[in-house]
Amino acid sequence: MAPHLLRERAPAKVNLTLHVLGRRDDGYHELDSLVAFAGCAADLLTLEPGPSPALAVSGPFAQAAGPEDGNLVLKAARALAARVEGLRTGRFALTKRVPVAAGLGGGSADAAAALRLLARANGLAADDPRLMEAATEAGSDVPVCLASRAARMAGRGERLSPVTLPPQPAVLLNPMRPVATADVFRALGLAAGGRMAAPAPAAFADPTEEIARGRNDLEAAAVRIAPEIGAGLMLVASQTGCRGVRMSGSGATVFGLFETPQAARRAARALSAAAPGWWVRSTLLR
Incomplete structure (x- = not known):
């Protein structure tokens, strides 16, 4: 691996509980969910910093990952670029190891990993509020995947509370x-x-x-x-x-x-x- 290549795992999200409270007038469902993350089930995302975003997808579930322009990795990168002037992006390489459309938040975990990589490439603090703003724009499950630690999700997924959960x-x-x-x-x-x-x-x-x-x-x-x-x-x-x-x-x-x-x-x-x-x-x- 090239020394300038940045690497992040994107662990699968598991809903230990998922309670639907109701459906809001805007069409979204109000949820309450206790989630955790899988240590041994994860996609792999790398970033080679460069002037413009690009994405290559490989791995056993690559074909099911959808077209490049619809991938949440690029959506998250665009959302952060809209908030951080002069954001350095680059070429992402995604290895899809987790099934797609499987209830494991794979695309959301990939998007969150992209935001973590971009934060490292641009010297952004992990708690920079622009990361969470971009995560929220990218998708309902992306905010909880940003930290990839056990938490309670509420609302559409934007209200998060950390949870101390034994493995x-x-x-x-x-x-x-x-x-x-x-x-x-x-x-x-x-x-x-x-x-x-x-x-x-x-x-x-x-x-x-x-x-x-x-x-x-x-x-x-x-x-x-x-x-x-x-x-x-x-x-x-x-x-x-x-x-x-x-x-x-x-x-x-x-x-x-x-x-x-x-x-x-x-x-x-x-x-x-x-x-x-x-x-x-x-x-x-x-």
């Missing part, structure tokens, strides 16, 4: 079927101004208890679109030592939580054998 050994399982977020929210069927019948559980002092009592309000709608999600939930729940299973985001990835990393790795091996062709990773969520 959670986990397995991620995806049936290799993309699921569009817009389709899932449409299937949820909330009209503008509508509220969910079930209220969000109250916050607990111990986030692990909150995870156990929480839910993902998009899960049923996503299963109607992609029944493979239901099969994945049952597969993970059947693994020895699994202490909880849920869908992440709008799907189709599901996760199971385990007592130890060793138990998670054993489950990942068993799931790889039981579901050949599916994407499986054991990880620590934090």
Whole structure:
């Protein structure tokens, strides 16, 4: 790797809980979600500083990443350039290792990694407010991905509160079927101004208890679109030592939580054998 090449990991975001509070009059859904990030499931983004932004995409999920002009990496770079006069950008190279349209915030994590790289290339402090402004413009999930640490998201995702979460050994399982977020929210069927019948559980002092009592309000709608999600939930729940299973985001990835990393790795091996062709990773969520 060239010495002037900057490098960032873009870890997958996992929604440990996802409560839909209602749909606002502007069409956006009001959410409350406890999120964490996967240590062993991440895209890789590099930046070779230069005069103008460019992007090359490779890796096992490159074809699903979408056209260059629609990629969130460039959208985030443009948003920051509009706020920082003379911003030095350059050529990004993205290695897509995380499934696309999978409920793991892959594109948002990539955009956040781009902002971190641009901050390093331009000597911007990590807490420079222009980074968060650009993240908010780039997408609802980009602000929480900027720090890539456990947090509570509220509103559209712009209201963030850090959470102290013990590392959670986990397995991620995806049936290799993309699921569009817009389709899932449409299937949820909330009209503008509508509220969910079930209220969000109250916050607990111990986030692990909150995870156990929480839910993902998009899960049923996503299963109607992609029944493979239901099969994945049952597969993970059947693994020895699994202490909880849920869908992440709008799907189709599901996760199971385990007592130890060793138990998670054993489950990942068993799931790889039981579901050949599916994407499986054991990880620590934090």
